[in-house]
Amino acid sequence: MGNNKVIKAEVTAEKQKILIVDDDPSLLRLLGIRLSAAGYAVESAANAKIALGILESFHPQMVISDLRMEGMDGMALFEQIRKQHPNMPVVIMTAHGTIPDAINATKQGVFSFLTKPFESQELLETVQQAIRLQPTSQTTQAKQQLWREKIISRSTVMESLLQQTQQVARSDFPLLIHSQSGTGKELLAQAIHQASHRHQKPFTAINCAAIPEQLLESELFGHSKGAFTGAEKNHTGLFQATDGGTLFLDEIGDMPMSFQVKLLRALQEKEVRPVGSTQSVKVDVRIISATHKNLQQAIIDNTFREDLYYRLNVVELELPPLSQRREDIPLLAQHFLNHCTQQVHQDIKGFSGEAMELLISAPWPGNIRQLQNVVEQSVALSTEVLISANLVRNALRDKTTQLPSFVEARDQFERDYLAKLLKLTAGNVSQAARIAQRNRTEFYKLLNRHHLTAEAFREE
Template sequence: MSLSNQTVTSNSAKILIVDDDPSLLRLLGIRLSAAGYDVESAANAKIALGRLQNFIPQVVISDLRMEGMDGMALFEQIRIQHPNIPVVIMTAHGTIPDAINATKQGVFSFLTKPFESQELLDTVEQAIRLQPSQNEKTGETELWRNNIISRSTVMTSLLQQAKQVANSDFSVLIHSQSGTGKELLAKAIHQASNRKNKVFTAINCAAIPEQLLESELFGHIKGAFTGAERNHQGLFQATNGGTLFLDEIGDMPLSFQVKLLRVLQEREVRPVGSTQAVKVDVRIISATHVNLTNAIKANTFREDLYYRLNVVELELPTLAQRREDIPLLVQYFLNQAVARSNVPIKSINQEAMELLISAPWPGNIRQLQNVIEQSIALSSESIISANLVKNALRDDSTQFPSFQQARDHFERDYLSKLLKITAGNVSQAARIAQRNRTEFYKLLNRHHLVAESYREE
């Protein structure tokens, strides 16, 4: 049997084989290695899950019947951690019901032992074609994610998902804490899509007053309201053909959500003051740190808009969940600061690096950048010491806050005091604050305050 075609088409693609039969595991490894694949083997499902911590394959091939965790249980774990990796299940007990059940649950393919080498290689090749770009390590194909500094497996998996959905027009919702780089991920998806030569526009929905948001997104005509001295093209029209990133979508006013939903459904906008609608072709990527499921229950976010925006959801990990990226990010921020501020080249000693790797990072990557820049500014030596890093980590939480941070702190403290005064009575607290219940619930949700906990007190 000739393997030359597979060697060429599958050059260096990674395969993970899982089987508790040592002889079959060895035989499959030989066959796939001869075809040009980079093969890792695991004698059971638990070992396989350990391998997946630092080896991200293009395909997993697993036996169905194994001691302990079986092949379908392993598939469920892989689908949770790496939903884009196709899984091929092998079994000597293959039946039509088994195959139907496995494929219904999302297994890529089902091989009944004994099978021919060519059948195995053809199945693997088909699975790899689902994600062709993952085999390409260099060149322009990787430029789409150049601004995302990472080597962690959790980010590798996320970026594979992002690349996979990039060329579709499905709406993407990015969920993560503040400071994790939501806009960078949105830009990367745009760069990987067929819209990359068109406009990418970002807007923070929480930063624009409600009365201006409609004009900013949909535009307005001259004379539509006081101060509208000329026609204004909104961001939907300005981004036509490109990607519009709606950051902090969870903080969008409820009254405006229905207007956005109509635009997404009809694919047209009507500028404020105009009677004419304008067709738009825009791919929507949105992001939020808010738990939108809870917001829907609190009636502060529309369920129909949620499903329109959340066709594909990507969970961006915190910095604490990707600590292996910290040395890379530190070096990146060091290089950036040196180039921008024209200071002498700086490095960081081992003890300082260990402090950075083990720090809690509630402010995520944005906080790490602040710590590095502060350490550089106060360092009189070429090497940044552990003491400088300790001071920066301690001072980072007490530095003079930005306007937004100060406002958030005031709002959180004010709302907490109201709930204490009213013993968690939301209606009464809303009246004192001179806000309606819906808006008051939205404020509580934004600051993660639960009225019931104050009732217990």
């Protein structure tokens, strides 16, 4: 490679980082020397498998990879990088560079294609073009990551979700977050708001399952003085209070059917009418909704409107349970530990090795909320500088630390109640419905919702 002109990396407080991958040791060394001399921080990998490992800790601004390598080749490596870091530029090198290879690679999203032998000038110009796509310093990166600062994670599955989240945050499309209870849906919704152009406007959250049906309309749309008994003054609803910002509707699957049509109308018309008022008010809010329920099944069960579902679910994000992001457990556990010890002024430094192994391997049906409870109970009972395995084991066994949400408790009560009725009546639906003071059609819907069949109790 010639050196007609020296191109230096732009001067920054921190060096820009490049990962190079090639199974030719001499070329790997030469590229490393040339890029280091130009002012870049360089890491080298002799194959794609090593490169994927380095990628997780080195966090480069770009990757330069050979195309032909033993095992995983350059294009296969590119596909893996794109899954985890979809915005990272990848440059492919090859001694077998042909026009079809170049066209195929660029069509698939490779940033650029270098044919060996190439001049230093060509290499460095390509590198500078790719680097411009990325933040130029860790300080800049840190500023750009403020939107997600409350989300504690280092797992690949969460990183992929957060990159997708940042992309969709730029639009005003309604979002639906689907996940199990206790996974941090509201934190993700807050992060979306912070990454959006609405971040200087209000973010408001409401749990649709926690507010009685008769108060939900007043809470969201507001009411006029004298609209009902106790309405002593005008009340501004959350839609108006959040104007210009983001409204987070948690547990949307538990919203009463009678109110769903009113919400649909408000979303379509972009206006709300306070209870007792004859005047509608224009509002500009972005809706993010969340649920742990299968809304498509709820549509079949006639407990959720199909037209509202498609209005809310323009983009759906699937927030993984804690069991699918176990790499995050040590970070989350230490975060909760630090928070607890600051509150109770205890000098606890961390967890014993065995205690951490228990935390990492536990099933976590209650997800992050359950992990927080386990850490808090362990801190409350600890007398040592390290949380012991016994404390963690006891906290995991203590069901009282796994307090269910209101929705979970209500679902459990309904399921137990219906099962008891069917046992008492030996599976006679008509008799069970009369005892429950519900008609047969409604009673069957309740059974379907909880996956109960009368036939199973007749056999008993």
